[in-house]
Amino acid sequence: MTVEYWKWPEEEGTSTGVDCKKASVITAGVDIGAVSTNAAIMSDGELAAYSIIRTEADSGASAQKAMDKALKAAGLEMGQVRSIISTGYGRANASFASKNKTEIPCHVRGAFYMYGPTIRTILDIGGQDTKAIKCDEYGDVKFFQMNDKCASGAGRQIETFADMVAVPIQDIGPLSLEVDEDPEPVSSTCVTYANSMALQLMRKEPRNRVLASYCFSIAWRDYILVNRLANLSGDGTVEKDLAITGGVAKNKGIVSRIERELGIEALPLKKGDPQIAGAVGAAILAAEMVA
Amino acid sequence: MERFQKLLEDPHKYAKEWKEKTGGKVMGYFCPYIPEELVYAAGALPVRVLSEPDADGISYRYLYATFCPKSRGVLAQGLNGTYSYLDGISHAQCCEGMSGAYSSWRLHIPHEHEWFVSMPSDLDNPWALTALRSEMSALKKDLEKWTGKTITEEALDHAIEVYNTSRSLMRQVYELRRAANPKVTGAEAFEMVLSSQIMDKEEHNKLLKDAISKLSGREKRDDNGVRLMMLGSDCDFGDATLTRLIESMGATIVIDRLCNGSNYFWNNVIPQEDRLLAITQRYWDKPRCAVKDETFRRRVVDVIGLAIDYNVQGVIYNVHRFCTPNHADRPPIIEALKKRFIHFHDLEHDGTFPMGDLQSRIETFIDVIRK
Numbered sequence: 108m109t110v111e112y113w114k115w116p117e118e119e120g121t122s123t124g125v126d127c128k129k130a131s132v133i134t135a136g137v138d139i140g141a142v143s144t145n146a147a148i149m150s151d152g153e154l155a156a157y158s159i160i161r162t163e164a165d166s167g168a169s170a171q172k173a174m175d176k177a178l179k180a181a182g183l184e185m186g187q188v189r190s191i192i193s194t195g196y197g198r199a200n201a202s203f204a205s206k207n208k209t210e211i212p213c214h215v216r217g218a219f220y221m222y223g224p225t226i227r228t229i230l231d232i233g234g235q236d237t238k239a240i241k242c243d244e245y246g247d248v249k250f251f252q253m254n255d256k257c258a259s260g261a262g263r264q265i266e267t268f269a270d271m272v273a274v275p276i277q278d279i280g281p282l283s284l285e286v287d288e289d290p291e292p293v294s295s296t297c298v299t300y301a302n303s304m305a306l307q308l309m310r311k312e313p314r315n316r317v318l319a320s321y322c323f324s325i326a327w328r329d330y331i332l333v334n335r336l337a338n339l340s341g342d343g344t345v346e347k348d349l350a351i352t353g354g355v356a357k358n359k360g361i362v363s364r365i366e367r368e369l370g371i372e373a374l375p376l377k378k379g380d381p382q383i384a385g386a387v388g389a390a391i392l393a394a395e396m397v398a
Numbered sequence: 399m400e401r402f403q404k405l406l407e408d409p410h411k412y413a414k415e416w417k418e419k420t421g422g423k424v425m426g427y428f429c430p431y432i433p434e435e436l437v438y439a440a441g442a443l444p445v446r447v448l449s450e451p452d453a454d455g456i457s458y459r460y461l462y463a464t465f466c467p468k469s470r471g472v473l474a475q476g477l478n479g480t481y482s483y484l485d486g487i488s489h490a491q492c493c494e495g496m497s498g499a500y501s502s503w504r505l506h507i508p509h510e511h512e513w514f515v516s517m518p519s520d521l522d523n524p525w526a527l528t529a530l531r532s533e534m535s536a537l538k539k540d541l542e543k544w545t546g547k548t549i550t551e552e553a554l555d556h557a558i559e560v561y562n563t564s565r566s567l568m569r570q571v572y573e574l575r576r577a578a579n580p581k582v583t584g585a586e587a588f589e590m591v592l593s594s595q596i597m598d599k600e601e602h603n604k605l606l607k608d609a610i611s612k613l614s615g616r617e618k619r620d621d622n623g624v625r626l627m628m629l630g631s632d633c634d635f636g637d638a639t640l641t642r643l644i645e646s647m648g649a650t651i652v653i654d655r656l657c658n659g660s661n662y663f664w665n666n667v668i669p670q671e672d673r674l675l676a677i678t679q680r681y682w683d684k685p686r687c688a689v690k691d692e693t694f695r696r697r698v699v700d701v702i703g704l705a706i707d708y709n710v711q712g713v714i715y716n717v718h719r720f721c722t723p724n725h726a727d728r729p730p731i732i733e734a735l736k737k738r739f740i741h742f743h744d745l746e747h748d749g750t751f752p753m754g755d756l757q758s759r760i761e762t763f764i765d766v767i768r769k
Contacts, residue, residue, distance in 0.1 A: 141754075196754035211762040236755065248766050253759060255746060339732065339744075 113266035115276050115354070119158040119180045120380065127155050127181050132397060134190045135177070136217075136389025137170050138210060139197030142234020142262050143354055144169040146177035147217075147379070147386035148188070149394055154220070156181035157383045162234075166197030174203065190397045192389040196235075208392060210385045211240055212248050217388030218350045219246040221381070222374045227346040230333055230365070230373075231384065232355035234262040237329055239336035241346060250340035252332055260328030262354045264298045268321055271302055272314065280360030283318035289364070290316050292324035295331075318360065325355070326364035333369060349373045356381035399612075401605055402589035405597065406637045412597045413445050414483050423485040423510075423545060428472065428500050430595075430662050431490035431517045431684075433534060433677050435561050438599070439553040440541040444488075446595035446658070447472050447481060448636040451749040454478075460502040466720040467749030468632055469495035476507040486511035486544065491519065492689045493723050511544050513537065517681075522693040527682050534674040554673040564599045565663040567606040571613075572660060575652045576708050579618040584628070584651025585638040591659055592638070623648035624767045627710040629701060629731065631718040632658045635749065644714065647757070648764050653708040655701050661685050688723035697727060698734050705740055712741035712767045714760075719748045741767050 127133060130150035137146045140162060147157045158176035162169045170193065178185060185203065193201035194213040201207070214231045219242075229240040237260050241250040254260055269276040290312070293304035301324055308317045337345045351362055351373045357380075366372050379387060405412060413424050423442040427434070430446070437444040449471035452458075456477050457470040475481055476499075487509050489500040504512055515533055518526040538549050571590055574582050590609065594602045626649045633641060633656050641651055654660050667680040691697045705713065713735055717724045735742045743763040745756075 196758070209758040209761045209765070211758060212765060247769050248762060250766070251762060252744070253755065339736075 112269040112273055112275050117160045119176045121156045121180050122154050125150050125153045125155045127183055133188050134390045134393035135188045136386040136393060137174055137193045137201050138385035139166050139170045139195040140234050141196055144173040145383045145386040146173040147383050147390045148177050148181045149390040152394060154379050154387060159382050167200035170201040190393040192393040194385050194389045211238060211251050213385045213388030214352055215240055215242045215248055216246050216391045217384035218352050220387055220391060221376060221379045221384055222350040225348045226350045228349045230329060230351045232261060232329060232353040237261050237332055239332045241336060241340050252336045259295055259297050260325050267298060279318055280358035282315050283322040283360035285315045286319045289323050290320045292327050293320050295324045295328040322360035323364050326361050329365055330368040345369055345371060347371060352381045352384035354382045399586050402593045405593040406589055409448055409596050409636055416443055424483060425486045425488055426481055426484040428489040428496050429492045431681055432488050433681055435557040435677050436537055436541055439549045439557040440545045441547050442545055450475055450635050461498055464720050465498055466495040466718040468718055469499040473499040473502050476503045488513035490515035490517040520693055521682055521690050530682055531675055531678045534678050551673060558667045560599045562666045563603050564594055565666050567603060568663040570610055579622055580650055580652060581613050581616045581618055583645055585642040585645055588638045588641050591662055622650040624711045624764055625650060625652045625709055627705055627713045628654040628716060629713055630716040630724050631721040632656055633716055644760055647760050653704050655704060657687055661687055688727035698730050701731055702734050714743055714745055716745045719746055
């Protein structure tokens with residue numbers, strides 16, 4: 108059987124000390140992205156449970172599946188949830204949601220909850236797009252920039268690379284850090300160019316150096332986006348604090364290189380999982396809706 | 399209002415029927431610096447060659463990948479025969495993209511006549527007006543030879559009157575957009591401008607007059623959403639799809655400064671004894687496009703003035719990939735918008751839009767303005 112190195116593990120989780128049975132308001136958010144679908148259950152404003160699954164061809168069915176998993180983890184039934192907001196590219200397909208909202212404000216709200224309200228810049232590195240967002244102290248979006256059509260710098264790129272180099276996707280980040288000095292990055296123009304350059308490098312360089320070069324390239328692309336945000340929305344200074352969310356935020360090889368290039372350390376995660384920021388934000392906005 | 403939309407559903411139908419009915423010649427033009435009054439006075443029909451996304455990639459045979467989607471789409475339509483009814487093609491010196499499309503068209507697509515206006519690059523040069531005036535004389539002679547018809551002063555006066563009427567009517571439509579609750583949407587207005595570029599203006603003027611009288615009786619819309627301005631490359635391709643989509647998300651596009659929008663009709667010909675000089679001055683004095691604004695950077699003042707005048711809350715900077723003039727033009731305008739706290743969003747694309755991405759961008763942008 109062919110090994111699928113790109114396949115990141117699906118998961119679900121619960122927060123300790125949050126008892127949904129005693130909650131007065133339960134809300135939920137579901138973020139249907141191009142690569143992953145994530146659901147979050149909030150119990151009186153605290154994250155109770157979540158799920159992360161791979162988005163399938165039917166995004167509506169994926170939303171339902173993620174929601175069912177999160178509900179099961181929380182020990183709840185759908186009928187106990189007061190309000191649900193869907194977000195992400197497939198947001199219109201979640202038939203069970205009360206409302207849908209674009210993912211950008213959801214990511215900000217989610218990041219506020221998960222990293223703390225001191226954040227002013229959020230870099231969300233998703234499966235197929237990357238967003239650099241500037242927010243205010245109230246958690247409102249002030250300005251944002253998105254990558255263009257190519258998935259260069261986003262999660263899908265790393266998935267293609269994992270299969271090409273035959274390294275499990277979760278190992279790419281840690282292995283890429285096992286180099287004395289970072290080599291030059293591969294092309295960040297597009298995924299195809301990057302993979303083609305990496306393939307050439309593999310003939311002459313040790314594997315970890317190829318991984319480092321590749322992670323550096325992705326980090327560079329995201330670094331440029333954050334800088335663009337800073338230039339267009341202000342005087343070019345990246346406003347602190349910085350939070351990095353999305354599935355790619357789990358790749359330490361990329362995050363540490365972004366931090367190095369920006370000269371800013373991203374805030375550590377306090378609650379949840381960086382991949383569920385959009386879903387958590389949607390659940391928080393759902394709670395604001397019923398308040 | 400639907401009539402304008404219908405005209406654009408098949409933008410070639412009118413010109414083909416006109417040709418059959420009148421036996422006249424149809425001249426396709428690539429750039430609005432072409433003095434249409436001269437073509438009209440010669441009895442020919444000037445029609446703008448509208449772009450369509452080059453879905454088959456046929457233009458890649460002749461244009462490098464670094465050409466913008468608009469020039470690529472124009473050439474593709476020539477190559478696939480969509481514009482086979484054109485008797486002549488014309489172009490004025492403007493951006494490299496459209497000039498490349500024109501050059502390739504000349505070489506690879508059969509046509510009866512071609513016509514190139516050496517539009518001065520530096521319009522602020524004291525010799526620019528003189529140079530352009532001499533171009534007009536040459537063009538007049540060339541057109542007379544091609545059509546076999548003498549362009550009389552009466553014919554020029556008539557053409558000037560028809561074109562000035564069209565421009566004044568479009569200004570009236572745009573004036574309606576300045577109101578607090580515009581009765582006309584950006585998409586409707588844009589369809590009026592676009593359709594005026596593909597049919598006999600005299601006939602189009604009748605449609606415009608009728609539309610304006612109907613608009614004045616129309617109820618004001620309750621919720622127009624946020625007031626947006628459109629800048630950058632030509633907004634849509636052959637229709638108002640993008641404009642309509644943006645407006646469906648809680649906004650009204652109240653003004654633009656686009657080559658195929660307000661820039662096309664903004665100023666009139668001021669009649670004078672020397673008709674050719676009058677026409678020359680009109681094209682020389684048009685609001686500067688991104689290509690022709692190199693010396694004194696008049697566009698920044700022009701664009702900010704419009705934004706204030708139309709009470710604009712946000713600007714969508716819609717730039718085609720590889721549209722170098724608009725990419726070069728953008729930084730000073732963005733700085734000016736920032737200084738005046740006018741929201742803006744960059745929308746760079748290759749002529750096609752991933753819907754999810756576009757909706758997220760526009761909806762969020764509108765939300766940011768609302769807050």
